[in-house]
Amino acid sequence: MASGNGTLFETLVTRCRAGELDAEPVLLISSSPEAPVLQRARRLDVPSVVLERKTFAAGEEFTKTMLNCLRERNADLVCLAGYLKLIPSAVVQAFQHRMLNIHPALLPAFGGKGMYGMRVHEAVIEYGVRISGATVHLVDDEYDHGPVILQRAVFVRQDDTPDSLSQRVHEIEHDLYVDAVRLFADDRVAVQGRRVTILPKRST
Structure with a gap:
């Protein structure tokens, strides 16, 4: 999810596709139709959607649409990369401990x-x-x-x-x-309250 230029978004996508991360970019959500990150998504062939809060009659509709977009793409981890809007509480709860900023x-x-x-x-x-x-x-x-x-x-x-x-x-x-992102892809993050423990690498 991004609102701006998208250099960090592009880094995550290219590192995934280079095999550095055991992850696959499935969707870009932008809060602005003018965001340059949308051009990067098109160039990188990543599906994208623009969700502007002001275009929805009610907050519940906006929240439901965001959740549906993420679930339809089977998103496991949500990465905010210069996304400047507060994420709706229901979305945060749906992706508890699986949403990064x-x-x-x-x-x-x-x-x-x-x-x-x-x-x-x-x-x-x-x-x-x-x-x-x-x-x-x-x-x-x-x-x-x-x-x-x-x-x-x-x-x-x-x-x-x-x-x-x-x-x-x-x-x-x-x-x-x-x-x-690599820590999450490798299932090495444990969260208890505000304490985060980085688990050791699994032996192969």
């Missing part, structure tokens, strides 16, 4: 409603922290709130701008998300 900071710092994109890096620099990074976490009913799966850090330099920090964080996000 990535955030360009070390949660729980610099997260929550309205904290996305360059706003995050501006806040990091404004606050003066020395370390930032990226977080892959499970999705719950709040923005950037679910249990943490993986995190990776980058140092914040004294001469950093929001743009330069964004570029360095972006460089680590792709591999971090691929690593997180």
